Amino acid sequence: AIKSFKPYKSPGMDNIIPMMLIQGVNTLAPILCRIFRSCIAFGYIPLSWRNTRVIFIPKPGKENYFEAKSFRP
Numbered sequence: 683a684i685k686s687f688k689p690y691k692s693p694g695m696d697n698i699i700p701m702m703l704i705q706g707v708n709t710l711a712p713i714l715c716r717i718f719r720s721c722i723a724f725g726y727i728p729l730s731w732r733n734t735r736v737i738f739i740p741k742p743g744k745e746n747y748f749e750a751k752s753f754r755p
Contacts, residue, residue: 684711695735 684707687700703710721727738753746752 695733696730 684703687704689699689701689704691700693699736755738755740747740753744752
């Protein structure tokens with residue numbers, strides 16, 4: 683999945699740009715895999731992984747911006 687990332691997209695809330703993951707996939711994959719498997723084994727999800735931020739961008743030319751379909755995330 684990492685190799686399918688668009689490399690120059692903006693970073694997420696973690697401030698990690700996709701290019702960092704793409705360039706370091708061979709080193710990071712085993713480490714991330716170990717972290718994810720441990721989370722599953724212990725049934726623990728870090729609080730910071732539970733947060734997200736969605737910014738709704740208005741679609742141009744819509745008459746009514748009171749409807750969800752007038753925006754894109």
